Amino acid sequence: MSKNWNPEADIATQKQLFEAIHDRYTEATTDRFAEAYKEEFLYRPILDFLGESESLIELASGVGTASGWMREQRPGLEISGCDISESAARDFTARHGRPCYVWDLTKPIEPPNRYDAVLVMGGIHHLVGDLPTAFANIGKLLKPGGRLIMTEPNADFVLEPMRQFWYRVDKQHFDAENEHALSHPRLVRDHAGELKPVGLTYFGGLAYFLLLQNWVLRIPNGSKKWLAPALMASERLYHKLPGRLPFASFIACWQKG
Numbered sequence: 001m002s003k004n005w006n007p008e009a010d011i012a013t014q015k016q017l018f019e020a021i022h023d024r025y026t027e028a029t030t031d032r033f034a035e036a037y038k039e040e041f042l043y044r045p046i047l048d049f050l051g052e053s054e055s056l057i058e059l060a061s062g063v064g065t066a067s068g069w070m071r072e073q074r075p076g077l078e079i080s081g082c083d084i085s086e087s088a089a090r091d092f093t094a095r096h097g098r099p100c101y102v103w104d105l106t107k108p109i110e111p112p113n114r115y116d117a118v119l120v121m122g123g124i125h126h127l128v129g130d131l132p133t134a135f136a137n138i139g140k141l142l143k144p145g146g147r148l149i150m151t152e153p154n155a156d157f158v159l160e161p162m163r164q165f166w167y168r169v170d171k172q173h174f175d176a177e178n179e180h181a182l183s184h185p186r187l188v189r190d191h192a193g194e195l196k197p198v199g200l201t202y203f204g205g206l207a208y209f210l211l212l213q214n215w216v217l218r219i220p221n222g223s224k225k226w227l228a229p230a231l232m233a234s235e236r237l238y239h240k241l242p243g244r245l246p247f248a249s250f251i252a253c254w255q256k257g
Contacts (some may be wrong), residue, residue: 030065033224037211041203041235042151042251043069046119049149049199049253050074053116057082057141060123061100064092067119071096080115105137106130114143120150122249126179135191142256148195151251153181154202158245166216184250195254204248205238207231 047070050056054077058067061081071077081092081100092100103109106129118141127134138148157163160181167180188197210219210227244250 031221033211033228037207045201045251046149047073049147050117055115056117056119057115058119060120061092062088063095066121068096105134108133109137111141115141116143116146118142118148122151124150125152125182128180131191135193139194144256146256148254151249154244154247154250155181155183156244157248184252192254194257196257198255199253200250202244202247202250203239205235207235208248
């Protein structure tokens with residue numbers, strides 16, 4: 001790390017980036033094609049990991065489509081949100097009628113409540129500026145026996161060098177200094193602490209990029225209606241491959257002792 005590194009400047013830059021992309025990100029990742037992908041390949045495995053959880057906070061929540069879907073399946077589930085973006089927090093509360101805290105998770109927080117589950121949909125890789133503090137905050141948010149469920153880009157993906165290049169050149173959508181893909185084995189080694197891994201699955205082939213990441217690939221949302229049927233069918237076959245190298249992302253579940 002450079003001796004001239006300024007964490008406050010990095011946080012401000014990242015917050016400005018998230019505010020700038022909020023509307024485009026939401027539009028591309030909450031249409032019916034993106035939601036169908038997430039429901040089949042992300043939400044249902046996450047629902048299994050939730051077990052009997054009665055309360056959940058979604059970190060880096062955006063408008064809270066994931067936590068909202070979980071509540072639809074479990075009507076008694078009490079949800080809350082957290083985001084660094086005021087726009088996202090405002091939209092979460094308007095959509096769900098539930099609190100959404102504006103927190104920077106790379107700084108210590110003192111949360112007012114603890115939860116049975118913490119859900120993070122691709123948010124931890126934005127916190128690499130201070131992962132120890134981020135995981136300490138997650139520990140504060142969890143009740144004993146509570147679960148952290150996270151989906152993150154997989155640093156062990158065979159095409160990871162291409163993704164790193166993409167992060168560096170696409171400054172409109174990425175802050176390469178403060179976000180990068182994560183290796184689950186390294187996360188466990190360096191940051192699990194009092195949390196014990198209890199579940200792991202890898203996912204993400206071509207459909208992941210064209211139905212969920214099309215906005216950064218500059219592929220129009222309107223193209224999804226033509227692409228989705230073949231992409232979803234091929235994704236089901238692709239997910240039969242073994243190991244972690246073929247897959248762009250992972251879903252992990254850790255439990256607090």
